[in-house]
Amino acid sequence: MSPSNIEAKIHHWKLPSLGFRGLKYITPGMIVIASLLLLALLAPYITSSDPIVASLDQSMQPPSFQHPFGTDHLGRDMFSRVLYGTRVSLMVGICAAALAVLLGVAVGLLAGYFGGLVDSLLMRLVDTIYSPPETILLMVLVTMFTRNVWTIILAIGLTHWMSTARLVRSEALSIRQRPFVESAVSLGAGDGYILLHHVLPNLFYIAVISVTLMTAHAILTESFLSFLGLGIPPHLPSWGNMLNEAQRDIMRGIWWTCLFPGMMIVITVLSINLLGADLKKRLAPVREMRTQL
DSSP states (O other), X not given: OOHHHHHHHHHTOOGGGGTOOSGGGOOHHHHHHHHHHHHHHTHHHHXXXXXXXXXGGGTTOOSOSSSTTOBOTTOOBHHHHHHHHHXXXXXXXXXXXXXXXXXXXXHHHHHHHHOHHHHHHHHHXXXXXXXXXXXXXXXXXXXXXXXXXXXXXXXHHHTSOHHHHHHHXXXXXXXXXXXXXXXXXXXXXXXXXXXXXXXXXXXXXXXXXXXXXXXXXXXXXXXXXXXXXXXXXXXXXXXXXXXXXHHHHHHTTOTHHHHHHHHHHHHHHHHHHHXXXXXXXXXXXXXXXXXXX
16 A cells, blocks of 8 residues: 555544444443443432432341342442442543543643644643652642532543643654645645644544543542542542441441442443453554554
C-alpha cells in the first residue's frame, strides 16, 4: 500500500472502520459494564428497600431470600445499598475520567502542536502537579471544600489528567509534522482548523483508551477515599462507604457487608480493564498505519 493510500485512510477513518459492526464484536467486558449500567438505572424497580433508612429489628441478618446480600448493623438491606452504590460509583468513575481526559487532551494538544513557550509552560504545570504525592493532593482538595459527589469528581479529575496530557503531547508533536498537516499549512489553513480537522481526530484512540482505563482508576480512588472517610458523604451508599462501615462488622463476624461491595469493585474494575485492553487491540492497527506515513 502506497503512503498516499495509507494517509487517505488515516485522515478519513471513522468509528465504523474500527470494527464495531455486529454482535460478534461484543466482548465480556462490554456485557458486564452494560449490565452494571442497566442495574444502576433500574435500581428503584429492582428493589423496594430504601438503602438509607435503618431498621434495627432486622440488623445483622445473613443473606436470605428476603435479603439476598443480608443486612448491616443498622438493618439496611445490603442488596439495595449495593445497587444504589453502583449508581454513585459509576457516576464518579465515568465523570471523573471524562474530566481528566478532557483536560489532558486539551493541555497535551496545545503543548504538542504549538511547542516552544506554550509547550514549556504547560509541561512545567504538569510537572508541578505531578510533584506532590497523589494521595496527599487528593486529601487536600477534598478537605478544602464541602464533601459531595461533585467535589469528589472534581478532585479526582483535577489530579489525574497529567498522564493523558503527556501521551497526547507526544502524539501531537509527531502528527503536526505529517504531510497532510504540512499540506494544510501550505494551503493557508488556520491553527484552529488544523487542530480540529487534522490533529484531534488522529488522537481519538488515545482519548478512548484513556477514558476507559481512567474510569477504573477513578472508581478505585473513590473507594479508597470513602474507605478512609474522606470520599462520598456517609449518608450516600457507595462501595467505598460500605467497606468503611464493614470494618466494625468484620469484628462481629458479619462477613457479607464487606464481601459484596468488595466483589462489585473487583468485577467492575476488571471488566473495565478488559474493555480497555480490547479497545486498545482494535485501535492498534489504525495507530500502526499512521506510523507508516
